[in-house]
Amino acid sequence: MAAVENVERAQSQTVTALLALRDLIVNGELKSGDRISELVMVERIGVSRTPLRTALVKLEQEGLIEEIPSGGYAVKAFSEADVFDAIEIRGTLEGLAARYAAERGVAQMRLAELRRCVETIDNTIHTDHMNDADFQTYLHANERFHALLAELSGSPALIREIERVARLPFASASAFVLAEASLPESQRILIIANEHHRAVVEAIENRESARAEAIMREHARLSHRNLMLAMRSQKTLDLVPGSALIRRRA
Amino acid sequence: MAAVENVERAQSQTVTALLALRDLIVNGELKSGDRISELVMVERIGVSRTPLRTALVKLEQEGLIEEIPSGGYAVKAFSEADVFDAIEIRGTLEGLAARYAAERGVAQMRLAELRRCVETIDNTIHTDHMNDADFQTYLHANERFHALLAELSGSPALIREIERVARLPFASASAFVLAEASLPESQRILIIANEHHRAVVEAIENRESARAEAIMREHARLSHRNLMLAMRSQKTLDLVPGSALIRRRA
DNA sequence: AGAATTCATTCTGTATACAGAAATACGAAA
DNA sequence: TTTCGTATTTCTGTATACAGAATGAATTCT
Secondary structure: OOOOOOOOOOOOHHHHHHHHHHHHHHOOOOOOOOEEOHHHHHHHHOOOHHHHHHHHHHHHHHOOEEEOOOOOEEEOOEOHHHHHHHHHHHHHHHHHHHHHHHHHOOOHHHHHHHHHHHHHHHHHHOOOOOOHHHHHHHHHHHHHHHHHHHHHOOOHHHHHHHHHHHOOHHHOOOOOHHHHHOOOOHHHHHHHHHHHHHHHHHHHHOOOHHHHHHHHHHHHHHHHHHHHHHHOOHHHHOOOOOHHHEOOOO | OOOOOOOOOOOOHHHHHHHHHHHHHHOOOOOOOOEEOHHHHHHHHOOOHHHHHHHHHHHHHHOOEEEOOOOOEEEOOEOHHHHHHHHHHHHHHHHHHHHHHHHHOOOHHHHHHHHHHHHHHHHHHOOOOOOHHHHHHHHHHHHHHHHHHHHHOOOHHHHHHHHHHHOOHHHOOOOOHHHHHOOOOHHHHHHHHHHHHHHHHHHHHOOOHHHHHHHHHHHHHHHHHHHHHHHOOHHHHOOOOOHHHEOOOO
């Protein structure tokens, strides 16, 4: 078992505990339903109970763990429906962000940034076989595109909410990239996704707010399809971040 | 200054601290930008620092306070735009909830509950002058309607998110009721709002999902109008819960 | 008088001690 | 062997002590 270590030296104990706990949960070392014993975690992570408890409160707000009536916390379990809904919520909020961007207008410089992301993604996916470096580049550009879009809404509250729902690992923008790669439909899906990106940039530029909103909603529905495909076998599901939290129905 | 007391005896210190702090912030005793001194609050609320800090972490997640870079928390300030956006986010999420309810179908019994809320509201607003009891009845029925609608989505994640955004006092379902009452347009607005309620129930019953979604979005836009009306004078703005957090622009 | 610097105070982040409640294991009785 | 009751252990919620950092005040120098 890998020891949990501080990668960064300058961070607070609370952040250390938060990252370590999130890691343990997402990687499945703490399984759904498991009670999280504070003393065990104190030993394992190497912080005292105070920052650990602070981290637990934050994780509960994030939705990864839930309070046990008799006290303490347990790791949450997610059904396929839960994941589906989380994706739809993200799509709805990103749709609102795109609409705001289109209605309120954005500087050409920011649009150019979006276009650069689209180009970068184009360059990585139009190849016969993506290697690890391609994946990293793709992941980064995709995350950046979605983060940028949220920012362009100009609404701090909306940015916050999108970040919150995207913090559920299986609802993040790039949750299904790895799973996709192992599918035969892989390249086609990535091409379609990037076409959505291209179209929403165009819609924002033309101030077509309804179109911008609809595109981002449809974009999230690609994730719905990926989810269904990934759920078909444990092998592909294992490639989805946070898959340890998802219980497949019998 | 009213002393902060435990109303319920059986609740935890953390809950005591949370309720007390929320009260102080919403009622404006702690003003926007004020640093929240833990020791002062310990003295004022009568709990130790540990549960107080837990409550602070939760309030930060709720969005009422924010971390100060150098440590500690300060009460957040909200612009008119922030409030506007919070209302729009709530409307968008409630729209999604209504759509889910329509798509997935709900039992007649639950629909009947919704209709009872609509009737109750009808009975309270079709009178020349609403008294305090009418207000309380209205408030209760309105909150219940919105809570029920969230439930009917059948999505725990969505219920959670709606509850979260509605926890901002000025974004709650009934935030503008008191302010409305002091406006000449008062009764007309309440009648329109309840017509929205009636229409969304009908849409859900007929499985008209797009209509159900659109209605709830439009419903939230009534709050937009109320916000603008309330912002015109400090007197009406003071009637909005959490108004102390809203700074009117010069 | 104004600015800079130093010192004292205050505050937060963290660790730890303690008490009451919950969970578990053990033993006795049917 | 199974079930019920009891005792022990473990756990969480809370209070508090401590250290380093930040803030503010006072003093000194220009």
